[in-house]
Amino acid sequence: MAVTIDPIHQFELKSLVPLGHIGHQQLAFTQSALYMFAAVGVVALITIVATASRSVVPGRMQSLAEVFYEFIEDTLHQATGDGGKKFMPLVFSLFMFVLILNLFGMIPYAFAVTSHLIITFGLAALVISVVVGYGVYKHGAHFFGLFVPSGVPKVLLAILVPIEVISFISRPISLSVRLFANMLAGHIAMKIFAFFVVQLLLAGAWSVLSPLPLFLTIALTALEFLVAALQAYVFATLTAIYLNDALHPGH
Amino acid sequence: MAQPNPLTTPPPGADTQVVPGHVEHTEAHSGAFPPFETSGFLAQIIWLALAFGLLYYLMDKVALPRIRGILHNRAERLRADLDQAQAMKSQADAAGAAYETSLREAQNKARDIAQGTRNELNAEAEAKRKMLEAELNTKLAASEATIRSRTEAAMGNVRSIAGETASAIVERLTGQAPDQASLDRALDATAH
Numbered sequence: 001m002a003v004t005i006d007p008i009h010q011f012e013l014k015s016l017v018p019l020g021h022i023g024h025q026q027l028a029f030t031q032s033a034l035y036m037f038a039a040v041g042v043v044a045l046i047t048i049v050a051t052a053s054r055s056v057v058p059g060r061m062q063s064l065a066e067v068f069y070e071f072i073e074d075t076l077h078q079a080t081g082d083g084g085k086k087f088m089p090l091v092f093s094l095f096m097f098v099l100i101l102n103l104f105g106m107i108p109y110a111f112a113v114t115s116h117l118i119i120t121f122g123l124a125a126l127v128i129s130v131v132v133g134y135g136v137y138k139h140g141a142h143f144f145g146l147f148v149p150s151g152v153p154k155v156l157l158a159i160l161v162p163i164e165v166i167s168f169i170s171r172p173i174s175l176s177v178r179l180f181a182n183m184l185a186g187h188i189a190m191k192i193f194a195f196f197v198v199q200l201l202l203a204g205a206w207s208v209l210s211p212l213p214l215f216l217t218i219a220l221t222a223l224e225f226l227v228a229a230l231q232a233y234v235f236a237t238l239t240a241i242y243l244n245d246a247l248h249p250g251h
Numbered sequence: 252m253a254q255p256n257p258l259t260t261p262p263p264g265a266d267t268q269v270v271p272g273h274v275e276h277t278e279a280h281s282g283a284f285p286p287f288e289t290s291g292f293l294a295q296i297i298w299l300a301l302a303f304g305l306l307y308y309l310m311d312k313v314a315l316p317r318i319r320g321i322l323h324n325r326a327e328r329l330r331a332d333l334d335q336a337q338a339m340k341s342q343a344d345a346a347g348a349a350y351e352t353s354l355r356e357a358q359n360k361a362r363d364i365a366q367g368t369r370n371e372l373n374a375e376a377e378a379k380r381k382m383l384e385a386e387l388n389t390k391l392a393a394s395e396a397t398i399r400s401r402t403e404a405a406m407g408n409v410r411s412i413a414g415e416t417a418s419a420i421v422e423r424l425t426g427q428a429p430d431q432a433s434l435d436r437a438l439d440a441t442a443h
């Protein structure tokens with residue numbers, strides 16, 4: 001068979017406008033950047049254009065914006081209490097950005113921006129720097145009390161403090177890898193199962209089996225829609241939980 | 252998959268692919284798993300920062316205050332409407348209560364008036380009846396007195412008629428009229 005499978009091809013960056021390079025780093029306006037700005041546009045469409053009339057009785061798009069707003073406000077309030085209100089723009093932007101980018105990835109032939117580790121790591125690093133920055137700004141050295149569990153014998157602290165530090169440092173890693181890996185694996189799995197359909201159809205008598213991977217692909221697609229929304233929610237929820245540490249560092 | 256993909260990120264310069272010494276170097280990166288391709292990291296981070304910064308700015312300055320305002324207005328409007336409905340309901344209740352009391356008052360008044368009228372009429376009828384009765388009683392007494400006087404008169408006449416009759420009978424039988432003294436004695440004897 002001449003048909004080859006390349007499930008990785010979909011993740012390649014394509015330069016749309018080359019802008020030269022700094023050393024090894026290539027600067028270009030890529031399709032990834034285009035998708036990111038498109039996501040900003042879609043979010044603006046839902047939350048700004050659709051709410052322009054400020055109707056008391058909302059239309060479909062406006063109620064969508066309101067649902068997202070109330071959902072994130074509720075999530076943030078549950079995790080951080082009243083003090084977390086100032087982080088609403090951050091958590092809301094993160095949720096909408098990740099959600100729209102994940103859903104963009106579900107459009108056939110589209111590029112899944114969140115399947116790139118550097119993007120998810122950039123967002124996670126932003127979250128952790130806000131947590132650390134705000135925590136130190138607000139509580140000073142007391143913020144580092146986060147790493148010292150209260151009511152623990154001094155001997156145990158020698159073991160527990162490094163563990164707490166490591167678990168804190170692993171947060172941006174787990175936050176970024178969770179989203180990246182989910183999107184990457186899901187898209188590869190869909191591609192592979194979809195490719196099985198083609199391969200089986202070309203395999204003579206075996207083609208009677210081709211509906212099996214087809215059904216699997218359909219099921220996977222549904223699952224991926226769930227994952228796309230769920231991972232955006234997980235990212236926003238974890239952000240809210242980490243922000244709570246900055247607001248209330250007491251253990 | 253094995254062959255270098257022509258669609259990977261274009262190398263910084265075409266020369267890297269031409270120069271044999273650099274081919275291996277380029278392949279090591281461009282043939283790598285795209286998400287781990289470090290050569291695009293800086294650009295991606297820059298574009299991410301720009302896009303996310305723009306999104307954050309829009310959300311912070313425009314979208315979220317607006318949505319918060321919409322939700323706040325709606326809550327205010329709902330509360331105002333509910334308050335108004337509550338006020339109207341209590342007004343209606345008050346009006347109902349006022350109607351009830353005035354109705355009860357009117358009923359009481361009507362009952363009082365009816366009772367008063369009935370009492371008045373009864374008293375009037377009673378007075379008239381009494382007056383009539385008294386009148387009738389006097390008339391009856393007068394009639395009785397007349398009857399009595401007439402009877403007495405009649406009874407007085409009976410004696411003289413009896414005396415005359417007796418004297419006439421005695422005269423016819425004996426041929427001579429009895430003297431008045433014996434006649435009176437006889438009449439007194441029979442009268443008792």
